[in-house]
Amino acid sequence: MKRESIPLLDFLKEAKGKILILTHENPDGDALGSAMALYLFLKKVGKDVTVGCKDKIPHFLDFIPHSEEVISIPDGKFYDIGIIVDSAGFYRAGTEVKVATRIRIDHHVGGEFYGRYDYIDPKSPATAALIYELISAWDETKIDADIATCIYAGLATDTGFFKYSNTNEYTFELAKKLVHYGADPNYVYRMFSERESINKMKLIAKVLETLTLYEDGLVAGITIFDRFFRETGTEYSDSEGLVNYPRSIEGVEVAFALIEKPDEGIWKVSLRSKVNADVSKIAERLGGGGHKYASGAKIKANSHKEALDKLLSEIRKQLELQKIHH
Ligand code: 5GP
Ligand code: MN
Numbered sequence: 001m002k003r004e005s006i007p008l009l010d011f012l013k014e015a016k017g018k019i020l021i022l023t024h025e026n027p028d029g030d031a032l033g034s035a036m037a038l039y040l041f042l043k044k045v046g047k048d049v050t051v052g053c054k055d056k057i058p059h060f061l062d063f064i065p066h067s068e069e070v071i072s073i074p075d076g077k078f079y080d081i082g083i084i085v086d087s088a089g090f091y092r093a094g095t096e097v098k099v100a101t102r103i104r105i106d107h108h109v110g111g112e113f114y115g116r117y118d119y120i121d122p123k124s125p126a127t128a129a130l131i132y133e134l135i136s137a138w139d140e141t142k143i144d145a146d147i148a149t150c151i152y153a154g155l156a157t158d159t160g161f162f163k164y165s166n167t168n169e170y171t172f173e174l175a176k177k178l179v180h181y182g183a184d185p186n187y188v189y190r191m192f193s194e195r196e197s198i199n200k201m202k203l204i205a206k207v208l209e210t211l212t213l214y215e216d217g218l219v220a221g222i223t224i225f226d227r228f229f230r231e232t233g234t235e236y237s238d239s240e241g242l243v244n245y246p247r248s249i250e251g252v253e254v255a256f257a258l259i260e261k262p263d264e265g266i267w268k269v270s271l272r273s274k275v276n277a278d279v280s281k282i283a284e285r286l287g288g289g290g291h292k293y294a295s296g297a298k299i300k301a302n303s304h305k306e307a308l309d310k311l312l313s314e315i316r317k318q319l320e321l322q323k324i325h326h
Contacts, residue, residue, distance in 0.1 A: 008103065008119045009137055012042070017080025017100075019049040022073065024087040025094030026237065027053055029157030029192065031086040032061050032070075034105070034127040037150035038085065040066060041135045044142045050079070054094040058237035063191040064153055065146035073097055086127035086154075088112065088289045105130055107158075108289055109280055122291070125166035128154025129174055145182025152183035153192075161189065165293065202232040207242055213249075216326060219315055220246035221256040223304065236261070243270040253277045253324055254315050258299075258307060266298040267307035271315075276324055282314045 012019075021039050023031035032053070039051040052073035061067060074095050082099030084090050088111030090102055102114040107124040124130050128151045135143065155174060159167045162175065179185060203224075210223040224239050239259050247255035254277045257270040269286065271279035273293045280295045288297025301307035319325070 006119060006134055006137060008105070008117045009134055011103075011117045012047075012134075013138065015047065015081055017048070018078075019047055019081045019083065020073075020079035020097065020099060021049065021051045022082060022084045022087075022090075022093050022097065023051075023053045024084070024092035025054045027055065027057070027061065028086075028240065029061060029064075030126045030128055030154040032057065032064050032067065033150040033152070033154030033157065034085040034131045035070075036064050036066060037128060037131045037135070037147050037154070038083070038105070039069075040144075040147050040150065041131075041138070041142060045139065052097070055237075058235075058240070059197075060192060060195065060237065060240065061153075063188075065149055085131070105134070107291075109291060110284070111289055125168075125171050126155045126158035128152075128158070129170075132174060132178075143181045148178040148181035148183040149188065152178040152185070153188055156185075156188055156192070161192075197234070197238075199233045200238050203228055203234045203238055204242065204245075206232065207239075208245060211246060213252075214312060215316065215319065217249075217251045218319060218324065218326065219254045219256070219312070220249050220252045221258060221308075221311075222246055223308075224257060224259040225304070226260040226262050243272050247272045247274060251326065254279060254282075254319070256311060256315070258304070258311065260304070261298075264298070266300055267304070269297050269299055269307075269311055271295045271297075277318060277322060279318070281321075282318045285314050285317075286310070 021035045023035045035051050039049055042049040052071045054073055057067045079099045081101045083103045085105045088108045104114055104118045106120050107122055107127050109122045119130055132151050159171055206228045207222050207224055213220050229235055243255055243257035253274055255272045259268040261268050271283055273279045278292045280290050280292050283290050283295035283297045286297035290296055299307045299310055
């Protein structure tokens with residue numbers, strides 16, 4: 001994972017203009033943690049830097065240090081350099097931004113490429129790990145407790161708190177360094193996992209009612225209808241993580257959550273795999289992307305049945321291609 005040289009490092013050291021760091025819409029811990037760590041570091045080394053996101057910071061991420069400094073985009077301003085993190089391309093920002101030079105820092109497979117300053121490594125457990133490599137190669141002494149906490153939050157999110165298959169020696173070595181610089185694992189865990197609302201529990205109850213098995217139990221899915229949010233006083237960001245319920249069932253290889261988004265006229269799908277299935281292939285055929293074990297897409301459909309049929313047919317295709325059966 002350690003790089004001999006990172007072209008982006010030399011580019012940023014020399015950079016003079018206005019820099020905008022972006023996360024994808026509906027940011028998760030890796031997207032926001034990565035963006036904030038880079039933002040805080042670049043500020044410390046004296047760069048003119050702004051961090052932006054289309055959506056407001058959800059409650060489960062509001063503990064990320066200085067996250068109140070994230071601006072809402074589009075802001076109508078012009079930036080010399082735009083850096084999108086943890087995203088397959090600028091389209092994942094979910095809105096237009098005015099930037100002269102585009103750069104991507106990411107660990108997704110495929111996606112858009114903007115040139116030699118992109119810093120993309122699909123083998124990295126989290127985008128936040130790439131941010132660590134970049135800034136530690138620049139000036140490790142500037143990594144303070146806030147920056148370490150941001151990176152730790154990203155690493156913890158994408159490894160499922162150090163239990164997914166991207167958890168290895170490197171992951172723990174990085175975690176050790178971050179704890180050394182002041183990240184507090186128990187604090188980050190409590191912020192992510194022990195601040196739920198009673199309304200979220202009511203949402204989970206409704207969502208679990210929709211849990212269904214397909215393909216002889218190889219596939220499990222839930223549906224989150226828009227009315228569930230209204231009925232329980234929750235919002236879209238409360239759907240984060242619910243796809244882990246169908247994945248937790250024995251024998252399931254592919255799990256999904258189908259989330260109704262009537263404002264966009266689409267159904268958002270979150271896909272998860274346990275061991276063998278490559279869900280990024282399913283997501284790609286639906287116009288989305290991601291990783292082998294976690295990916296997502298937006299499905300255009302006029303009804304739940306239409307969205308579900310499209311999704312199940314792509315899942316089936318992938319199971320057949322990979323010859324996955326009981
Ligand atoms: P989630 O299911 O948690 O929203 O996302 C899982 C993974 O898939 C993340 O790495 C995320 O960036 C990626 N992903 C989710 N939705 C989309 C999408 O619509 N397009 C692309 N390219 N990737 C997505
Ligand atoms: Mn990530």
